[in-house]
Amino acid sequence: MSSIELYLSDEVIYNVMGEASAKGTWEKLEKLYMGKTLSNKLTLKDQLYRLKMEEGGDVMAHLNDFSLCIIDLIWVYVKYKEDDKELLLLRSLQNSFRHFQTTL
Numbered sequence: 001m002s003s004i005e006l007y008l009s010d011e012v013i014y015n016v017m018g019e020a021s022a023k024g025t026w027e028k029l030e031k032l033y034m035g036k037t038l039s040n041k042l043t044l045k046d047q048l049y050r051l052k053m054e055e056g057g058d059v060m061a062h063l064n065d066f067s068l069c070i071i072d073l074i075w076v077y078v079k080y081k082e083d084d085k086e087l088l089l090l091r092s093l094q095n096s097f098r099h100f101q102t103t104l
Helices: 010-016 022-033 038-050 059-075 082-092 095-103
Strands: none
Touching: 010 022, 038 059, 059 082
16 A cells, blocks of 8 residues: 555545555546546636635735646646736736736
8 A cells, every 4th residue: 555545535545446556546546636638627727717816815825826726737738828827817916916917
């Protein structure tokens, strides 16, 4: 049993039983849950497009959330040009950052 399997629920562990290594378990989990299906891509894109920084929220936490959305999309082969990512990030900031958006 790999160390990864210690943290899996009974429903999930059933899908990876028989894997001899942690690497094999991880790859099986990626196939199951990080599928590159159209549905998964659309869900991840929707999460990115709906991402909004809360008024008074932490900027660094928001930047981290934004980066994680982009990384998740890269895993399913969705790529954005740098200027598109910049626009998405600016649009996700709270209204108090409008002056910053206008300056750029």
